[in-house]
Amino acid sequence: MGAPPPGWETVIGLETHVQLRTLSKMFCGCSAAFGGAPNTHVCPVCLGLPGALPAPNGEAMKLAVRAALALGCSVHPKSVFARKNYFYPDLPKGYQISQHDQPLATSGSLSFLSSERGAVTATIVRLHIEEDAGKSIHDRFAKATAVDLNRSGVPLIEIVGGPDLRSPAEARAYLLTLKQLLEYIGISDCDMEKGSLRVDANVSVRREGDTVLGTRSEVKNINSFAHVEKALAVERDRQIALLESGGTVTQQTMLYDAKDNTVRSQRSKEESHDYRFFPEPDLPPLVLTPEFVAEQQSQLPELPAAKRERFVAQYALSRDHAAVLTASRVVAEYYENVVRAGAEPQAAANWVMTEGLADAKDHQDQLRVPPAGLAQLIALVKGGTLSHQAAKRVFGEIAAKGGDPRTIAEGLGLVQVADTSVVAAWVTDVLGAHAPEVGRYKNGETKLMAFFVGQVMRASKGKADPKLAQRVLEEKLTS
Amino acid sequence: MSDGKAVADHLIKAKRLNALLTPPKELRKSLQAQAAAARPTGVLYGMPVAVKDNICTLEFTTTCGSRILEGYRSPYEATVVAKLKAAGALIAGKTNCDEFAMGSSTEHSAYGRVFHPLDKARVPGGSSGGSAALVGAGAVPAALGSDTGGSVRQPASFCGVVGIKPTYGRVSRYGLVAFGSSLDQIGVFGRSVHDAARVLSVISGRDPRDATCEDRDSLRLPTVPESLQGFVIGLPREYFPPELDPAVRRACDRAVRLMKELGAAVREVSLPHTPYAVPAYYVIAPAEASSNLARFDGVRYGPRFDGAADLRGLYRSTRGQGFGPEVRRRILVGTYVLSSGYYDAYYRRAQQMRALIAQDFRNVFDRGVDLLFTPTTPTPAFKAGEKLADPVAMYVSDIFTVTANLAGLPAISVPIGRAKGLPIGGQLIGQAFLEDEMLEAAYAVERVVPATDEA
Numbered sequence: 044m045g046a047p048p049p050g051w052e053t054v055i056g057l058e059t060h061v062q063l064r065t066l067s068k069m070f071c072g073c074s075a076a077f078g079g080a081p082n083t084h085v086c087p088v089c090l091g092l093p094g095a096l097p098a099p100n101g102e103a104m105k106l107a108v109r110a111a112l113a114l115g116c117s118v119h120p121k122s123v124f125a126r127k128n129y130f131y132p133d134l135p136k137g138y139q140i141s142q143h144d145q146p147l148a149t150s151g152s153l154s155f156l157s158s159e160r161g162a163v164t165a166t167i168v169r170l171h172i173e174e175d176a177g178k179s180i181h182d183r184f185a186k187a188t189a190v191d192l193n194r195s196g197v198p199l200i201e202i203v204g205g206p207d208l209r210s211p212a213e214a215r216a217y218l219l220t221l222k223q224l225l226e227y228i229g230i231s232d233c234d235m236e237k238g239s240l241r242v243d244a245n246v247s248v249r250r251e252g253d254t255v256l257g258t259r260s261e262v263k264n265i266n267s268f269a270h271v272e273k274a275l276a277v278e279r280d281r282q283i284a285l286l287e288s289g290g291t292v293t294q295q296t297m298l299y300d301a302k303d304n305t306v307r308s309q310r311s312k313e314e315s316h317d318y319r320f321f322p323e324p325d326l327p328p329l330v331l332t333p334e335f336v337a338e339q340q341s342q343l344p345e346l347p348a349a350k351r352e353r354f355v356a357q358y359a360l361s362r363d364h365a366a367v368l369t370a371s372r373v374v375a376e377y378y379e380n381v382v383r384a385g386a387e388p389q390a391a392a393n394w395v396m397t398e399g400l401a402d403a404k405d406h407q408d409q410l411r412v413p414p415a416g417l418a419q420l421i422a423l424v425k426g427g428t429l430s431h432q433a434a435k436r437v438f439g440e441i442a443a444k445g446g447d448p449r450t451i452a453e454g455l456g457l458v459q460v461a462d463t464s465v466v467a468a469w470v471t472d473v474l475g476a477h478a479p480e481v482g483r484y485k486n487g488e489t490k491l492m493a494f495f496v497g498q499v500m501r502a503s504k505g506k507a508d509p510k511l512a513q514r515v516l517e518e519k520l521t522s
Numbered sequence: 523m524s525d526g527k528a529v530a531d532h533l534i535k536a537k538r539l540n541a542l543l544t545p546p547k548e549l550r551k552s553l554q555a556q557a558a559a560a561r562p563t564g565v566l567y568g569m570p571v572a573v574k575d576n577i578c579t580l581e582f583t584t585t586c587g588s589r590i591l592e593g594y595r596s597p598y599e600a601t602v603v604a605k606l607k608a609a610g611a612l613i614a615g616k617t618n619c620d621e622f623a624m625g626s627s628t629e630h631s632a633y634g635r636v637f638h639p640l641d642k643a644r645v646p647g648g649s650s651g652g653s654a655a656l657v658g659a660g661a662v663p664a665a666l667g668s669d670t671g672g673s674v675r676q677p678a679s680f681c682g683v684v685g686i687k688p689t690y691g692r693v694s695r696y697g698l699v700a701f702g703s704s705l706d707q708i709g710v711f712g713r714s715v716h717d718a719a720r721v722l723s724v725i726s727g728r729d730p731r732d733a734t735c736e737d738r739d740s741l742r743l744p745t746v747p748e749s750l751q752g753f754v755i756g757l758p759r760e761y762f763p764p765e766l767d768p769a770v771r772r773a774c775d776r777a778v779r780l781m782k783e784l785g786a787a788v789r790e791v792s793l794p795h796t797p798y799a800v801p802a803y804y805v806i807a808p809a810e811a812s813s814n815l816a817r818f819d820g821v822r823y824g825p826r827f828d829g830a831a832d833l834r835g836l837y838r839s840t841r842g843q844g845f846g847p848e849v850r851r852r853i854l855v856g857t858y859v860l861s862s863g864y865y866d867a868y869y870r871r872a873q874q875m876r877a878l879i880a881q882d883f884r885n886v887f888d889r890g891v892d893l894l895f896t897p898t899t900p901t902p903a904f905k906a907g908e909k910l911a912d913p914v915a916m917y918v919s920d921i922f923t924v925t926a927n928l929a930g931l932p933a934i935s936v937p938i939g940r941a942k943g944l945p946i947g948g949q950l951i952g953q954a955f956l957e958d959e960m961l962e963a964a965y966a967v968e969r970v971v972p973a974t975d976e977a
Contacts, residue, residue: 087598091817093591093699094578094600096732128813128860130837137816190821319860321869324704324810326733 046210047248048287053279054247054256055208059221060199061231062175062239063106069174069198070097070140077237081191089196091135096325103172103198106230107147108331108339110200111170113228113346116151121330122171124323129316133177133190141173141201143320147329153204154348155220157213165217166205172329173199194238200230206245206256211275218242218271223347227372235267244275247292248282257282258292262306264299274299278306350375358388367396374400377410384418387425394421398438411442420448427508430500433457459508463515466499466507470515473498484520492516526550526557526612529570533614536661539637541652543575544582544615552581556612564610566724571606572656572665575616576623577708578697579603582613586699587621587631587649590818590844592825600697601732602666602708602725609724614662617652621846622815623668623701625649626676626919629910630848639681640943644903647677647919650711654681657711658945664721665711670702671803672898672923674709675935679898679947682937682973684718684964686710687923689954690930691736693722694729700814702807703734705927715936715964719743722957736955744958746965751785753963754892760796761896761922769941770897773977777938777948778895780970781963791891793882796925798875803924804917805859805872811849812856818844851913880929887953893963896922898935898947922949932957934964939977946977 047053068075071088087095111118125143151167177192202221208214222233222240233240242265247257260282265274277299282292297306345353347369354365354375369375374395381391394417403410412420420437423429429437429452440451452458460466473495474481484491492513499512530550533542542549553570560567573579576586578596580603585591603613620630628636628651636651638644639659646655650667654674657665658681667674669687678685687709698708708725712718720743727740757778762771782788820826820840827843830836845853859868886894899919909916926933931951938948948967952960 087596090822092596092598092823093584093586093594093817094576094596094697095598096696096700096734098731098733126813128816130816130819132819132821132833135817135822137819138813317862319813319857319862319865321809321813321860321865324702324734325700 047279047283050251051248051283052251052253053210053275054206054249054259055211055214055275056206056245057204057208057214057217058243058245059202059204059218060241061110061202061225061233063103063198063200064229064231065100065102065106065198067100067102068196069100069103069172070196073196075197077239079193081189081193084193085195089135090192091137091195097140099326099329100198104329104331105339105342107170107172107198107200108336109228109343110202110225110230111148111151112336112340113224113343114151114153114167114170114202116148116167116170118148118331118336119145120333121145121328122147123328124172124326125320126323128319131176131179132188133179133192133195135177135192135195139174139176140323140326142171145328146171153217153221153224155213155216157209157216159210159213163207163213165207168203168205170200170202173201175199206247211272211279214244214275215268215271218268220347223370227347228343242271244271244278246275246278246282248279248286258294260292260294261296262299263296263309266301270299270301273301273304274306277304281306344372358382358392360388360392364392364396367400368392373408373410377414380414381417381421384415386418386421390421390425391418394438398435402438402442406442412438416441416448423448423452427461427510428452428458430457430459430505430509433459433505456506458506460503460506461508461511463511466503466511467515469499469502469507470512470519473502474516474519481520495520526553526555529553529557529612529614533570533572533656533661536639536656536659538642539639539646539652539655539659540634541618541636541646541655541659541661542572542615543585543618543633543652548582549615553612553614556581556607560612561608561610564608566606566720567610568612569610569664570612570614570662571721572614572617572653572662573603574619574650574653574665574667576619576668576699576701577603577666578699579613579616582616584616584699585633586623587619587633588845588849589632590824590840592632594824596697598697601694601729603697605725606721611721611724614665617650617656617665619652619667620649620673621849622699622811623649623670623673624811624848624852626672626916627904627906627909628652628677629906630846632846635906638903640945641903643905644944645680645906647680647899647903649673649677650709651677653711654678654683654685657681657683657713660713663713664717666721666725667709667711668698668701669707669709669923669927670705670807671927672920674711675898675923675933675947675949676920678711678935679937679949680903680945682940682945684712684715684937684968685935685947686718686722686957687926687933688722688726688741688957689932690927691734692726692738692741692932692955692957694725694727694732694735696729696731696735700810702810703814704810705803705807707927715934715961715968719961738955741957744962744965746969747962749785750781750963750966753786754890755781755786755788755963756791756886756891756894757788758791758793758796758886758894758896760793765900766897767901767941769939769977770899770901770946773939773941773946774895774897774948776977777967777971781895781967784966784970786963789891791886791894793879793886793925795875795878795882799879799925799928800917800921802872802875802879803920803928804855805868806876806928808852808856809860809869810856812853812860815845815849815853820844848913876928879925883925883929883931883951892953893960894951896949896951898922898949902941902944902946926951930954932960934960936964936967936971937973938967938971939973939975941977945973
């Protein structure tokens, strides 16, 4: 991907569509679940049959308001549904119910960490509610397009970000931060592969120092997080090359093709829409009482940024560690439960970030060792009962089979021997077998201590308490 | 009472009107089955109610008088139809109408025009002309229509029957194929105020499937009043222009005199924005229609007028051949007034006019007027073909009825006399959700005004 040629600045704003996590669709009782045999989650309303009318889903309104609040938006006491009119076979009514000049919420922000500029606060211009269209399938039947309306009427919010991002990498960071926030508040599963999070990007470039925005294009068809940066870099480079060769950028829609990492212009015929927005006469304006909005505010959990700061302050963790531990609500909650079960915060952080997350990664994101078990394990290490190496084995055992850490450690014969007389016997054996090294040590080569400890651990098959072994070694070697 | 075959035979006798779209055989079969299944405890037990063909029924096809829905069977039924059936009523076939309820004469139907029950050279009014003609001919005691700009009251007036347009939000629109969603209400035709009111009472009330339907109990029927003592009735001067048909004026004058004799206080009032009503209506209704009718694209239901090479061709041939000229005209107008660059000049301006028209009514009602009385139409039934060539002349026949739709108010047309044998209707416009008051006054008018006498 790389950086743009010197002297150019990239300006990006993202429009993100997020599917709300409701059981039923936006305006009817059909299931909003992903998948299902084509055209099985449908009824007169989402099929757009003559005479059918929309009846709003209260749960979708709640989730949309929570998203707006989490993004610091002003939630308007009155917003208006509008019809966006266009013809397409997967749009059964010939219009999409959306919001236009009076959206649910405006003027929010999202702070994220840019690798280039540090902490950046991007504006959220607006957030509105709309219904999804169905899905056209062009490659299933020869010379025919199939239409699946299971998705028709599924509730979405559209989050329009301002032109505040300065690189494809920032766009990615913004999007990941947005995803994290929305997952935290539980309003969406934000799965790009299932289409529950979709992003369109407005991209323009300008000479460094210019204050006027360049002509933008809209990049669509970015279907995974991995493609966000690539697609935007390709479009950025296309625009810069165009301008450097004396051309001009035209406002148009570009489709990204992940297979060959290129963008191509969507035929202008398809995008020359006049959507003829007008207020949806089938739905009264959406009027939200202050009580309703306050209730949604009270349903918000601690948000990622606040949690991260609290972890730094409360557990004396580094910012990086706090960021890793608060990346998802599940991990953060798990970490805090380990600490609550008595583990020392930094040790708990180390264990969760290494063994915990590694194990989860291999097992469908399941944190398999119960917090209390991990806390006990950490205590066994701290108390000298288990070596760190031995504890890792015990961790693996608990993860796989469950059980009590001490019992498992004993069963595996991993409990460290802290009996001085037993350790002294191993020390005597080791010193006897390594007379030359003993001589060198006594001549001042004290760094050999590590070697001796290692030998004792080896002789004890890992069971010796290394601290005790060192103490006994020091005594014997200096006497 | 509940003899399905007798009901069907009676209806089929009115076949000459071309008012019913349901084939006789199907009608007979269905009515017999419905009669056998009807609940004897229902308040409308055994009452045949014909239903305008833009209201979805499980029993018959729902074509909206259009080729584009030829043969279409709805997989669900409208809330009003379910309520009628639950009350024991029989769905007595589907009635012919102007295509998608767009028209004032029932000449704009793909299935042929409807004949006036008293004079076959004349129109029954529209768009619910089939329902009005059947009730006017005595083929059914009541029928459902839809009223977007007068489509129940105007044909009721022409056919000499009672027609009610309820307050917007009084009756669920779920299952009514939308024309102008912010104006549409399902209305009722009856031989008498009581027949119409009984049916209205049954179909009214809340419906969670229609977000614009008010959360209210169903309408309670008022009793027939002894007098009109205490009623203040306003006569809006804009509804009695100099060019008003003299017979219509005479009939109105007589009705007003008789209402006074019953104790009503009558006052002349003004609704100054009335001249803007028809223009505002013919912007808002087509705008909504252009969007509402977008779903008829030949993709999912209805005939597909094929032979098209691509998607645009499919839309063009299906919509071009499926819709008749009046529907196409309104879709074009509606698309135009919503287009970027024209929205403010037309649609937004029309909405401002609409707000002013509604305010006119509030001003009058706030000054102590209970009800307004007006002619329902400027003339009695006109001749078939008379206004077909001039859409604006046709639109002007709605001049006294569109305001109630724009303001969302309830209104009723009651027969108040005849002109050379042709019925004349008088309109009472009530306050929002005060249908009971309006019906009381209508009962009184019906009782004292000689409806079939020459004016």
